[in-house]
Structure formats: C-alpha cells, structure tokens
Amino acid sequence: MPLTDTAIRKTKPGPKPRKLYDAKGLYLLLRPDGSRWWRWKYRRPVTGKENTLSLGVYPDTGLADARAKRDEARKLLANGVDPGEHRRAEKAAGKERAANSFEVVAREWIAKQKSGWVESHASRIELRLKNDVFPWLGGRPVADIGARELLTTLNRVVDRGAVESAHRILQNCSQVFRYAIITARADRNPAEDLRGALPPVKPTHRAAITQPKRIGELLRAIDAYKGSLVTKCALRLAPHVFLRPGELRQAEWEEFDLDVAEWNIPPEKMKMRSAHLVPLSTQALAILREIEPLTGGGKYVFPSARTADRPMSDNAVLAALRRMGFSKDEMSGHGFRAMARTVLDEVLNVRPDYIEHQLAHAVKDPNGRAYNRTAHLHERVLMMQEWGDYLDILKAGDNVVPFRKKGDKDSSRIAIAARRRDT
Numbered sequence: 001m002p003l004t005d006t007a008i009r010k011t012k013p014g015p016k017p018r019k020l021y022d023a024k025g026l027y028l029l030l031r032p033d034g035s036r037w038w039r040w041k042y043r044r045p046v047t048g049k050e051n052t053l054s055l056g057v058y059p060d061t062g063l064a065d066a067r068a069k070r071d072e073a074r075k076l077l078a079n080g081v082d083p084g085e086h087r088r089a090e091k092a093a094g095k096e097r098a099a100n101s102f103e104v105v106a107r108e109w110i111a112k113q114k115s116g117w118v119e120s121h122a123s124r125i126e127l128r129l130k131n132d133v134f135p136w137l138g139g140r141p142v143a144d145i146g147a148r149e150l151l152t153t154l155n156r157v158v159d160r161g162a163v164e165s166a167h168r169i170l171q172n173c174s175q176v177f178r179y180a181i182i183t184a185r186a187d188r189n190p191a192e193d194l195r196g197a198l199p200p201v202k203p204t205h206r207a208a209i210t211q212p213k214r215i216g217e218l219l220r221a222i223d224a225y226k227g228s229l230v231t232k233c234a235l236r237l238a239p240h241v242f243l244r245p246g247e248l249r250q251a252e253w254e255e256f257d258l259d260v261a262e263w264n265i266p267p268e269k270m271k272m273r274s275a276h277l278v279p280l281s282t283q284a285l286a287i288l289r290e291i292e293p294l295t296g297g298g299k300y301v302f303p304s305a306r307t308a309d310r311p312m313s314d315n316a317v318l319a320a321l322r323r324m325g326f327s328k329d330e331m332s333g334h335g336f337r338a339m340a341r342t343v344l345d346e347v348l349n350v351r352p353d354y355i356e357h358q359l360a361h362a363v364k365d366p367n368g369r370a371y372n373r374t375a376h377l378h379e380r381v382l383m384m385q386e387w388g389d390y391l392d393i394l395k396a397g398d399n400v401v402p403f404r405k406k407g408d409k410d411s412s413r414i415a416i417a418a419r420r421r422d423t
Helices: 005-010 063-078 083-093 102-116 119-132 147-159 163-182 190-194 212-223 229-241 245-249 282-295 316-323 335-346 352-358 377-395 413-422
Strands: 018-021 026-030 036-043 050-058 262-265 276-279
Touching: 026 063, 036 063, 050 063, 050 083, 063 083, 083 102, 102 119, 102 163, 119 147, 119 163, 147 163, 147 190, 163 190, 212 229, 212 335, 212 377, 229 245, 229 282, 229 316, 229 335, 229 377, 245 316, 276 377, 282 377, 335 352, 335 377, 352 377
Parallel strands: none
Antiparallel strands: 018 026, 026 036, 036 050, 262 276
8 A cells, every 4th residue: 555644654663674665666764763764666777777766854755745756757767767877967967957957968878878988988078078068058958959059169179279179079969969869858969960060170190100110219219218117018018919008008917818828808998899809929928927026916017106006197108208209299109009000011911901800990801790809810829929020120120021012912921821721
C-alpha cells in the first residue's frame, strides 16, 4: 500500500534501518537515530544497473513533494537521461543555473562520454567549454541558443588567433546540442547553421626530423643529454616505439612482458580505443632494462619527478628537446612518429600498411574489416628490429642504407620475409 503521512509519523525507529515503501521505486529510509530520508530506486538507462537517488529529508520534504520529485526524475529517465548524472551536472554548474541550461547539458554529456575517452581528451573538452563557452552561454537554456549567439561566442576565440580551437569548440557544441535533442531538451542544433562561417584552418604539420643524417645527430644528442635518467630513457625509447607522447609517458610496467619482448597497451589508453601491441626490439629492451632498477618497483615506467603516483609531465620530453637545442620548428614529441613513418617507407621500403598498423592508425583490409592488434605480427616484429638496427647505424654516423627506389619490394628484410611466407 502507498505510504500516508499518518503511517510515517506513527512508525518508530528500531535498532536497524527500515525501508517504508511507497510506489514506483519511492521509499522512506528510517534510521535508528530517528532521521527519515526519501530515496528513489531506479535502473540506469544505458547499463541497466540499479541506482538510488536521494530526494530529501522528512518532514522538510513531505510525502507529496517526494512523489513530485520522483515523477520529475522518472520523466528524465524516460528520455534516456540518468537522473543521478543530471543532478551532478546541475551541482557542478551551480545552483543558480537552470536545469536545462547549456552548461548543465554539456557537463551531463561529458559525464556520459567520459568512460569512452582518454582522460586527457576529456580534460581538453571540459577546459575548452569552461573557458570559452560557459561564461557567455552556460546559463542560457539550451533550447533558446541560436546560431548568431553561438557565432558571437566562437568569434571571440577566432579574434585571439585560435582558429583551430574555434573549430573544435564548434564541433563540441554541436555534440552537446545533439545530446540535448536526444534527451528532449532542444528541438534543433544551431551549430549546423554555422558551416563555413568560421575562417578555414591553415594546415600545420608537427615538426619532425626525417633526414637520416639529422636523425643521427638527434640520437647522439639524446645519448649526451644531461638531465634525469627517466627523461633520458623516455627520449631514447621514443624513436624505437613511435607512439603518441601521451601513450609513451603513461607506460606502466604491468603492460610489459620483457621476456616475450612485447608491450601490450590497453584500449582505454589509445586514441582509437583499441588495444595495441608494440613488439620491442633488442634496443628498446635494453633501454627498459636500464631503467627497470630505478622505476620497476612502481606503477609507471616514466614517473613524475615529484611523485611516483603520476606519470611524467606532458612537457618533459618537449622541454628536453629544447634544452638540447632542437627548436619547435625542427622537432616535436609527435615528430618521432613522422620520422618512423617517413624513413620506414622511403628508406627501408616497408609496406605502408605494416607501418600504419604499428602507428595504431585505423587500418582496414580490402573487405573493410579493421585489423586486430596481432595482424602481421611476424612482419612487424621484423620491422621494429630492422628499425632499431637502422637507428644504431645512424647514431654511429655511418649511414650505409641508401634511399631506395619506390616499389623495390625486395629491398628490406621485412619484404623478403613476407615474400618467403607467401611462397
């Protein structure tokens, strides 16, 4: 039977908490100290997992008020919105914000997407919106924001010269508006009306050294680096694995099997959200063996200088390159990837799909299926070792491997091994 105020007042607390049930998941939790808390039990819209929402304290929140709050939460749930996430978004945005303000909806969207994002990606999106959108549009009802108002906000970013950021913010805003439409809090997406309204982004390429002679100079400079051993080992390993800087600095010892010479990176750390396998050359193994006595007892291979509980800073490798005299126009943290891609293709004449797969790009076969992490593993193991050997040649200053003519399929050990397997 549904609860009544009389029944609530007459029920006395006992030695253990009691639940007085009303209807549609609503109940009153009566604690031994006499306090009475309204709770609503529901299942999350995506996972189906059970969750509980607090609806206030009796008698400040009466039975009628508790039922009204429950019904409001049920409406959100019917539209695919988790009432718990909605409440957290409202609190993060501030009590003065309207329930369907742009900021509340945006924070709710971020919370829903976070589990599928790399942490740094989520932080960048949140920071963009917090700095460049929320101050002007955050408190506005999401359904009332028009294209002109959104363009005015974006032009503030353009005016300070951050055109690429403006395009990224427009993309994020469009995603928020689409989420608002799906959850029945807006009818249209004004961001779609702004196609072509922003200045085009001038293409920029991250600086990379790709000439064999200059690569040798860089490798010798790294060997002569006088900074911390952690940073030096990260610099030395970077050209051998050519991962993204964030993937390198967040390397954890539990991901490595040095006896098998493999580094298995879990999907949540990868940009494409797919597990990635890195075969380790003898040179890469030697670097890891060197740093293992120093950091092997902790979580991270390259921990922060301040605390072993965090990985090294985003700027550690970049700052070390600058200290060694390589300007931002010469070499960047991402430059090791471009270096490997260019030289493996043009000098060692490795098949492009082997290279792209090792770069953790979305490579597909002719039938459109994405390769799994072990695809062409034998060839990639050979490629990584040949690459390590070639880097040693360049570092010694003896560039004996000439540029080869495109299409010369028998000019590398990888190509020869692949041909033998095919026959």
